[in-house]
Amino acid sequence: MSFVFAPLPTPSLPIVGEEDRFPVRRIFCVGRNYAAHAREMGKDPDRDPPFFFTKPADAIVQNDETVAYPPETGNFHYEAELVVAIGRDGVNVPKDAALDLVYGYAVGNDLTRRDLQLEAREKGRPWDWGKAFDRSAPIAAIHKAADVGHLSTGSITLTVNGETKQEADLNELIWDVQEVISIISHSVALKAGDLIMTGTPAGVGKLVPGDVCVVSIDGLTPLTTTIGPAA
Template sequence: MSDFVFSPVPQPSLPVVGSDQRFPVSRVFCVGRNYPWSDGQGRSVPLFFMKPASAVIEARSEIAYPPQTEEFCHEIELVVAIGSGGADIPESQALEHVWGYAAGLDLTRRDQQRSAKQAGMPWEGAKAFDGSAPVTAIQPVSRQGHAQQGAVWLMVNDTERQRSRLESQLWSVAEIISHLSRSITLLPGDLIMTGTPEGVAALEPGDRISAGVEGVGQIDVRVGQRAA
């Protein structure tokens, strides 16, 4: 007999490329500003924020247009899937903790984020809504190696909006893992969304998104209608 007061919600998970197994999602950490932008902001201490594991959905078919926003924005990112946890991980050993990689969208209610920033308030509500982290199937390191170079891109209705390369990241995957593990113990199943290139812009219902990370995964989805 279970000691739970009610049945636990299902474990969030993602498919694995080339396998019938699934990758269980623990937590989702996100990195802000990890590519050069034209405003001149350079490398500084990485900014981390979180999304709940329940925000992770498979990147396929259609994504919902969320409530309470008029500025629903896309951010294409390399996603790192942690396979073994740890604290105070040296940079030289950080990649040993990576199980695989994926491509993901950090979807954002930009107007909510802007208002919260102006008021000096937390902007979790702009990032942590249902379905705010569509992610492709996990590409295992054992199958494809480490994602250290290649294009990162996003198009909306066949018009390119974002393009960069993994080599242009201000903080490497190893540096991100090492830095994050100094403040929190990483767990198997954690995902790290590693930041987005310049070109973030708003989406409208019916828009077609094609995006991806070279050698890792590709996203082809449509934006659904606003809730009535």
């Protein structure tokens, strides 16, 4: 088979304890999956069912890299997230079998052009320009579930320049990992290589050039991202 130009390399993430890397297919994101964050965004977590958006695989940023302040925004936000790495295909997966699909877990940061997201929301338009822009998905190394177990509790925190901005526990997820996997699999076929960013706690806020943002989850490799000047 030949192509009119060379195919782009497959985005991937390192795996703790392995030389091989994890090839990334798609990135699913859960919206408003912590009650306090839903409230700070003006929504009612007790009535809103889960909903999803996506980021392109090539939006991934490796740990300890610099992200240039993105264009067309004056309100660039951080969002600490637990990331689930899918290692087996699944369709219509029942909740009690959902963890069988999990390869491992990682720390992520759902970078967001909040002004563009909110403008789209107010107009009933897709969120892509606010969420799915270039280099909007910093993610640290994946830890295999076989090594760390399945994460249902534990601290998730985010600091900017050493100051804590987000702090919660994974057990505060409205829809837990099993439920999220099952719900997605009833709408689209999950495939090995898919990632799921499971939602962010309350406390989201602005980033500016020069900021150093660190996301930590108990038992996982922390994620450090520096914000550079606009390109």
